[in-house]
Amino acid sequence: MDIFDIAKLAGVSRKTVQRVLNDSPQVRTETRERILKIMEEHQYQPNVSARRLVKKKTHTIGLFIIQDPGKDRIYSDDLFYSVVIGAVINACSLRGYKVLVTMAEVDNPSPVLKLYREKSIDAGIIISWSSVQSIVDEILSANFLVGVFDQNNLTHRTSSIPMPVLENEASAMEATRHLLQLGHEEIGIITGDQDNPAAVERLNGYQKALKEAGIRVKPEYIYTGRFVEESGRDAVHHWIRQGDLPSAIFCSNDHIAFGALKALKEAGRDVPRDVSLIGFDNILLTEYTSPALSTMNVPRVEMAVALVEELIQRVEGEPYETMSPFQATLVIRNSCLEKKA
Amino acid sequence: MDIFDIAKLAGVSRKTVQRVLNDSPQVRTETRERILKIMEEHQYQPNVSARRLVKKKTHTIGLFIIQDPGKDRIYSDDLFYSVVIGAVINACSLRGYKVLVTMAEVDNPSPVLKLYREKSIDAGIIISWSSVQSIVDEILSANFLVGVFDQNNLTHRTSSIPMPVLENEASAMEATRHLLQLGHEEIGIITGDQDNPAAVERLNGYQKALKEAGIRVKPEYIYTGRFVEESGRDAVHHWIRQGDLPSAIFCSNDHIAFGALKALKEAGRDVPRDVSLIGFDNILLTEYTSPALSTMNVPRVEMAVALVEELIQRVEGEPYETMSPFQATLVIRNSCLEKKA
DNA sequence: CTGAAAGCGCTTACAG
DNA sequence: CTGAAAGCGCTTACAG
16 A cells, blocks of 8 residues: 555545645645545555655664663663653654664664664664763764753763753752741752762852851861762761761762651661751652652753754754753652751 | 765766675675775665565564553653663664554544554553553454553454463462461552453452462452552552451562552651561662662563564564563562561 | 665655 | 655665
């Protein structure tokens, strides 16, 4: 069943059928409807491969999940990106694009390049916990189009790569201000990996908020950790050992907050009565801990949608403007309380 | 840069290049290597659309995420399927297949049918929390190939649909036996939705295990719930109100167990000291609750891999055998303890 | 064993 | 406005 068969059945030329497919106006309504009915009856759908071959467009976006043996595996350990993946797929679909999902290892990006070269995709989006600078450089130097979801995956930004930007500093300020407003003055921070720009920016935001409130930044209250649970535990143990546990802690991500929460409980400290805890990211888990964790919600869906929008606009050669930066917003649950008198 | 250009550069006929692409033996090693080198230098990859057009094979599997407004949304609320999705993608990739991921609503499967009709995919796999019987029937009656991940999505099974089968009854028996072995005799069960076959099978397994141990099945200890947290809470509240709380509870899935855990805590009962709790599924959350939840691990990755294998074998017209059934295995964490003397 | 030709199912540019 | 032809980049069946 091809376009020619439809034409024969309808008693018109192939061209007329083509016009119907293209929503071209120059077909009489009557004829158009007859043709549409025949297509419907025969479940006709134009062959995608044939169309792609001549149009040189695939209407397909490659979603590259770049795994790193050393990090959380997206799709198994990871609780942050599944929402993003879903949002990307939905957003593409709304724009009439299909999504080809591929997993690749960070040190072997050749499957990704292959997809571009064999013309399976028009553009790609990278999701990863690692630096993907080298992959991106390769894609760019081959003159293909790629977007990156997370600004921390790249060491140098460039306008040629669509990428949503999260204002980490301002968001961290907001988290810290929340603790300040509850009357806390002894506020600690457990930072993320210091080679990660987001970690540094969040630390800066914390410091700014304290200064803004006229509170001295106490170096002892800055615990340099990594973006993992273990750092939360370590920090709490450290502070308890020093006999100087802050009354509120800003955890640079939710995983750190889980670690801190567990360690505090084990040490017989109640959250939030003895210590207030706030996280960052708002991963799904935060609703399930007890107490449920207050945190900063990263607008992952909006960021994903904006990324897809800009990428597709570029693919289609439409005018586009780079996305405006995103802010995380405070989600108040049950892990923060007013400072005890 | 097409196959003809490569041929010209190598000074051979197009046919010879073709032979190299097909790994055909009848090309002199010397010539083959020269051609391969030229392809490499020019980053040549045969155009996928052209090849598909003539081969009438896409080497692509459609992964259909069928959402239901009334249920958990896969990719946002769901903690069970992300592992499955990852496994499907990986397994396909190992077999040289691409994966086109599509979301559709349970009451509007037409985007799914379209993918088959326009020849974007060779076969599909359905992942869903709902019944997809009508979609599957439509696909089958149009003579396309589809696999279903979860046996509960279908009301009648048929050998024409590849589908991994989990032995719910035997697995539930094992969970119950674990509680029995810890010396518990007052063992309750919180069931899942009774219109869900898995829920019924798990209930049967629970009853069988008790009988096997010579313990009377006490109707009061069977709480008919649904596969959601709320049922866990409700059951605990109910039993406490009745003044007859079991000393151990088999929760028909992990979400129920979370609900039970929370309600028990709120009621001042310690898990596992006062009440032992075991779940089912082993979703990611189970490691994060306190105490961490003992549960039955559903071998989702193995099931996904087997499903992909069988599906691709069918696509390729290879001989295949239907998968053998799968068993959940006990994962012991910290939510079960020996019965107090 | 090699080469020239036809064909996959569309789209598009070009005559009539 | 309509129709016949060429072409997208491959593969395959068919002569030589």
